[in-house]
Amino acid sequence: MYFGVLTISDSVSQGTRVDTAGNWLCEHCALIGMVERKWVADEVDHIVAALQTWVDQGVEIILTTGGTGLGPRDVTPEATRLVLHKEVPGIAEALRQASLAYTPYAMLSRGLAGISGATLIVNLPGSPRAVEQLYPLLEPIFAHARSLLAGQTSHEK
Secondary structure, eight states: OEEEEEEEOHHHHTTSSOOHHHHHHHHHHTTTSEEEEEEEOSOHHHHHHHHHHHHHHTOSEEEEESOOSSSTTOOHHHHHHHHOSEEOHHHHHHHHHHHHTTOGGGGGOOOOEEEETTEEEEEEOSOHHHHHHHHHHHGGGHHHHHHHHTTOOOOOO
16 A cells, blocks of 8 residues: 655744654554655645645555644645645544544534545644544545446445
8 A cells, every 4th residue: 555644834834843642643554554754844736746646656555643623724635635636524524523533623523534636635633632642543444435436436245
C-alpha cells in the first residue's frame, strides 16, 4: 500500500512544534506499506497542491492530520473538498461517532473523507491522542478501499 501523511499546521510547518500525530501515523502506516510525508501551513492553496501532487503520483491513501476544527485557520476540509471527486461520508461519520466515546468535542470536528481519482483521502484531527484512537478504525478498510478504487468491484457470495 502507498500512503501519504500530510500534516497541516502552521507551527509544525515552521518547525516550532513537533509533529507527534504525523509521526505516529507514519510509524503505523509503514507497518503495512510505503509512506510519503509532507508538512504544510494552514493555507488552502498549499493543502490542495500537496494533495493533488500525491493523487497525480498514484498515492493510494492520504491521511491528513490537523486543521479540521472551528478555528479561523482550520481550512483542511475546504481544501480537501476542492480535490475530491466523490465524498465518502460514512468514514467521516464513523470517525466522529467513535471519537464521541472519548470526548464530546468530537461533534466539532469537520473532517471529510472521499476519493480523488484512485486515491482515498481522509482528514483526521490534529490531536495525537485522537489520531491514536481513530487509526485502528481505519486500518481494516484500507485494503478493501484500495481494491475498490482499482476497479475490483465484484461481490462474492
